[in-house]
Amino acid sequence: MLSTVIRAAARLLGGLTLLILASHTQADLSVTHGSQQGNLQVAQAHGVDDWRYTLRPGETVEQVGKRLLASTHNLNQLLQHNGVSSPGDIVPGQSIRIPVSWLEKSPEPAVALAVSGPVQHVDGVTGRRQALTAQSRIRAGDEIATGSGFAVVQLADGSLLRLGRNTDLMFNRLTRFGKTGMVDTRMRLDRGELDAEVEKLIDKGSRFEVDTPSAVAAVRGTKFSLQATSSTTQLQVTEGKVEFGPHGRTVGIPAGYSGTAGLGTQNPVDIRHLPPAPEPGAIPGTTNKMPLDIAWQDIQGAQAYQMDIFNTDTGNWVARKTSSSPKMRLDNLANGHYQVRLAAIDRHGNPGMPDKQSITVDQKARAAELQTPEADAKIDDKMPSFAWTYEGDNEVGRVEIASSSDFSDLVATSEWAPDSNAIPSRALTPGEYYWRVVTRTGGNSSATSQPRKLVVNGTLPPARIININYVDSQVRIFWQQVASADKYQLQLSEDPSFKHIIKEANVADTTAALRLIPGRRYFVRLKALSDGPINGRWGPGRELFVN
Structure with missing residues (x-):
């Protein structure tokens, strides 16, 4: 039976696929819930997808129904669906079938952990477009468009999604089935790049799917990357396994392999070995110097190399660098903790298995x-x-x-x-x-x-009188403040040439009061003074007269 399945898969996908399936026989025969070929964990009964639940010690079917069923369904319907007439007929250790559509559902918003650049968040209800910011809540129906920026999103189950530049991702469904532990996460990647670390789904009826214009990827806990255009989708799996391909023709892609679906492929899914991880040697755990040069042995067949830098304190996708030669430079990094991922890129554009290293940047400024x-x-x-x-x-x-x-x-x-x-x-x-x-x-x-x-060098600007107020025989004078002046010298004279000074004083403020004899004419002027070596200049004189 096993050899028959392998031969059938070989006819479908070609010789290269046969090699992969033969070496990963046990891993590649089943298809997860995301494929339209079937669902291993959800039983078919009465034309409805059923979820199997096994009663725990001391648990009754009444308790299970109360905890898991939506308000539109009741215990009698559950008993009838399982072909029993009494709750006592189901005891701990026995399994019951619950239609998935009967389970209580609740929305589980995702959260933006980190954002860099002009990333847009489109509300799925109102269509309103606004800037995505850290801690923004993302709900089913919402869309993220990164433009020239990056974004990191965390789902309710802890899964991480990193969105590269020029990426459009729609969150079609973000659902948790009550207290069952099952989740239903479905997204559509119209274009761009998605790097995902999906938490292991704790219940086998859960699903995690990403649709693209040319393929679907379904996972149960893995690390993978997707790049999508309007006609082609590329997948790289670095941990676990992903069911991938056109709808109805998905195949299992294990870790260390890539899959390509869409325009220009020879098979429904072209499967290839990923390039091995580069070996740049140990990057220093801590560096207080930037830039930092990194080099490694050239990998045969590599067309280029790709370096992604993530801030492990914030989760932010800091930068992506590419190089046609086996060397790169780390620069312009602020102090903090980072993960550096380095991968070779093959001739089909697939980044290979990553070398991951951590580095702490701790630069110290010195006095100039x-x-x-x-x-x-x-x-x-x-x-x-x-x-x-x-x-x-x-x-x-x-x-x-x-x-x-x-x-x-x-x-x-x-x-x-x-x-x-x-x-x-x-x-x-x-x-x-x-x-x-x-x-x-x-x-x-x-x-x-x-x-x-x-x-x-130079002289202080002249101090200019800006206002004069008369109150009875008293006159108050106001003048402009002069930058760098510490005080002002005031002179009062009976003639406009200031040859006969009748009063002279130094004033720290920019106002002064004078008491004058009514019926006589006076003239006043000011000069800014500095405690330093700079001299001031006399401002223009003003006439004063009290009736």
């Missing part, structure tokens, strides 16, 4: 060495150029300029950049400043250089 301007430099340029050297690896830096040595009042900065020179974000007015360079690496490590003093 300041170059120019020199300490206590005096310069005439209001947009001076600052230069420094990096002492660490993979660092970016920016200049910070303040008017105080504790940098509590930043005046200007530069943009974060890997360059070792920069100009401030705005022109500096004449005055005394302090500058330093802050360096960052790894996303969360920073260091600060020692500060230097800098003087921008």
Whole structure:
């Protein structure tokens, strides 16, 4: 009987398939619930799919019916379906048949664990399109379109789905059958790439299916990848087994093999060995240096190599890199924990068995060495150029300029950049400043250089009076604040040339009150003062007169 089945499969799929089935005879004869060829675990009775349940010690059929049946069905119907008249006729250890359609069903939303890039979430009820964010709930009927981004989704049973770039995935069904442990998960991958780690289905009546325009994949706990276009679907299985192929003609694809279905295939499913995993040697468990170069022996027949990087702290699919030669560079990784998967790609475009290694990136920023301007430099340029050297690896830096040595009042900065020179974000007015360079690496490590003093030559802008208020014989004057001014000098004169000063005072604020003799004319002016080496200029005088 066994040899007959193998010969029949060989006629259906060709010589290569015969080789696979012969070497995996026991693994490839059955077809899971996802195939239209049948269901091993669900019995056919009265034209209805039945689920078999075995009563546990101390359990009664009444308890089973109450716990598992939907409200539209009752115990009498269950007894009649099993051909018994009394609940006492079914005892612990015996099995009963329950139509799957009678079981209580509940929706089980999925959750987006991590999202990077402009991923869209389309609501299955309203059709509203919005950005997918971490912890978004995804319900049956919803769709995810990744565009140029990535997304990682976790199903209610713990299964993980990683969606690559330019992927459109529809969640057709996300159902749990009450307290039976059975789940029914069905999706449609219209295009793009799906990398899945499916939890082992705890009940044999469960199903997990992914439809594409040219094939269906049904699994019971495995790790696999699917790539779909409008006409072709490719499958790679790295753990477990997947029933795969056109509807009604699926075959079992075990770990270490690929399957291709759709336009251009020689058989309903073209099955091939996956390329072996590259052996890059041990990637250091922890590195405090980026970039990191990785090399390995070339694999015969490999057309290229593919590296996927996953953040194990967030689950995020961080990056995908490809190379035509057996070497790659890890770069631009923030501090954190990662899994690096490296695979060879065969001439049919199938990525092979992955080499998986973990790495912790722990980069430490170091204080930069300041170059120019020199300490206590005096310069005439209001947009001076600052230069420094990096002492660490993979660092970016920016200049910070303040008017105080504790940098509590930043005046200007530069943009974060890997360059070792920069100009401030705005022109500096004449005055005394302090500058330093802050360096960052790894996303969360920073260091600060020692500060230097800098003087921008010139004079402070003139202080201009903006308002004058008269109250009886008292006059209150208001003027504009001048950047870098520590105080202001006020002069009151009886003549517009300020040759006869009758009052002079230093004021810390930008307002002052004067008491004047009515009927006399006065003139007032102000000059900004600095505690540093910068001098101010007198602003224009204003006439004062009290009736």
